[in-house]
Structures are given as structure tokens and as C-alpha cells.
Amino acid sequence: MTQPSPPAQPSRGPTDHEVRAQIVDAATEYFTRYGYEKTTVSDLAKEIGFSKAYIYKFFDSKQAIGEVICANRLAAINAAVNEAVAEVSSATEKFRRFFKTLVASGSQLFFQDRKLYDIAAVAAATPWPSVRGYEERIRQLLSDILRQGRETGEFERKTPLDETVNAIFLVMKPYFNPLQLQYNLDSAEEATTQLASLVLRSLSP
Template identity: 70%
Template sequence: MNKTVTHSVPARGPADHEVRDQIVAAATEHFSRYGYEKTTVSDLAKAIGFSKAYIYKFFESKQAIGEMICANCLRQIEAEVRAAVDEADRPPEKLRRMFKAIVAASLRLFFQDRKLYEIAASAATGRWQAALAYEERIRKLLQDILQEGRQTGDFERKTPLDETVMAIYLVMRPYLNPLLLQHSFDYTDEAPAQLSGLVLRSLSP
């Protein structure tokens, strides 16, 4: 009888994903105070109170931890953008809100904390998987809105869809990508309205 209990409730430490989350949370805090580029895995281990070897059991490099932080950050931007888009009924208004939310969420997450910006910049410069996947999901969201607008008759259907998606993505890119966004602060107030106005004129049937 005792044997059965021992088997079904084995003495165990936290699950792997819990440790990973713990490391990521501590690293996020540490990087946002001391910067990503300058911090080594040793510094991080010391700050968290883990051994370096223990951290390497869960992440193969500092970049792997940075990628996880970056992925979380981009997921949060994406969630805000999707929420803004979902609030609107018609495709033109969805597109307007998408522009507005991308600028607002990116500014807040990349620049409210200059140290986290560093991670986003490394992601964009180094073409990290998390950044590429995010760009792809944003393009997909854009494509969905365009397709819906073609079905409702709000948008023209002559231009190949791929071409429209790519061109509008290029218009949004300076506000999505932190490396570009840092040089666009002068325009972030007016750009969403002006660019979505231009894009909507280009889509009129």
C-alpha cells in the first residue's frame, strides 16, 4: 500500500517549465536594470542565486533567455493589437485600429524601459526566431483583415492580395521594428492616422 502512494506522488522539485519561467522572470528584471548586452550568464546566475551550470541546464545561452523574454514581449504587443482590431466591426476600422495599436503598444513596450529595448534591438538585428515569427503573425493578421474587407466589398479586389499585404506591411514596418521606431518618435502622434488614411484610400474599390 505504501508502495503505491510512493509511486503516485513521488517526491519532486518544481517542473522544468516552472524553473524556466522563474529564470526568465528573474532575467527580465535583471536585464531591465543592468542591460542585456552587458550582462553575462554568470552575472545573471549570481543575481538569481542559481549556479551557472543549473541555468545552462535550461537555456543553452544568454540569447536563448533573451529570445524567451523577447517572445513574451512581442506576444504582449500582438495581444494588444488583436484586442484593438477585435473591438471594431468593419475591416476599414480594423485596419485603422491596427495601425494605432501597433504604434502605441510598441512604443510602450520597447521604450518605456530603455533596457528592454536593447533585447528587442538585438532580436531585430540578429533576426531571432521570435522576431521573425512575430512579423509573420502581424502579416497574417493584416492579410485576414484585407481578405475580410474584400469579401464585405469594403476593399478593392484587383490588386493581388500578396502584393497588397506586402506593401501595407512595408508602410507599417517603421513602427513595428524597434530599430526603425527609435528614429520615428517625431511622427508617432500623426503617423497612424495619416498612414491608415493613405492605405484606406489605396484600398477603396
């Protein structure tokens, strides 16, 4: 005997997940146009045609919506980086791709929509959990690449791995942290190429 399948619910309305996505999409568009700082939950509610109370059923605060937008953007950067790194095999080349793609997709995602930079700035200043997770993933990928390079003999093995990871993370940070990247945007591409070469010289066995 098979369990009866649940009846189709064509008219039950959107799921919670769908409403959340709808709010996030509308908020992304609204913040892009008017900026994150200046927008209130009331503004958003009016724009979507929901009541403020209904939005609060799904998100505790404006920041909670901003967090999701920010996490989405960071996940997109992360995906681009992973893809770029997977395309090449040597640790040296992986590191160059990593740094280059991180900065290129970071600048594009945060700064093409100048108004969305608001969110990135607030997120990086606090920092929000999504930003801490993002930095953790950067540190992890860096550590993986270094470990690989040490195994293949491309990189030196004398310096403690933690120290190397941390120092390189510090070299890269001004170019992936949005608060600092805003001062380095013009020269970011050339700068990161030169910095990558310096880092690789520091790693030579």
C-alpha cells in the same frame, strides 16, 4: 478497478518549467536594470543564486533567455492587437485599430524599459525566430483584414492580394520594427494616423 493515483510530491522541488520561468523573470528584471548587452550568464547566476552550470541546464546561452523574454513581449503586443481588432466589425476600422494598437503597445513595451530595448534591437537586427514569427503574424492579420474588406466591398479587388499585403506591410514596418521605431517614436501616433488614411485611400474600390 481504478489506477492508483500517483502519490503527491509536496517536497519534490520546482518543476523544470518553474525553474525556467524563475530564470526568465530574474533575467527580465536584471536586463531591465543593467541592459542585455552588458549582462553575462555569470552575472545572472550570481543574482539568482544559481550556479552558471545550473542555468546552462535550462538555457543554451544568454540569447536563449533573451529569446524567451522577447517572445513574451511580442506575444503581449499580439494579444493587445487581436483584442483591439476583435472589438470592431468593419475592415476599415479593423485596419485603423490594428496599426494604432501595434504601434502603441510596441512603443510602450519596448521603450518604457529603455534598457530592455537592447534585446529588441538585437532581436530585430538578426532577426531572431520570435521576431520572424511576429512579422509573420502581422502579415497574416493584415491579409485577413484585407480579405474581409474585399468580400464586403469596402476595399478594391484589382490589385493582387499579395502585392497589397506586402506594400502595406512596408508602410507599417518602420513603426513596428524596434530598430526603426526608435527614430519615429516622437511622431509615431500622428504619423500612423496619417499613414492609415493614405493606406485606406489606396484600398478604396
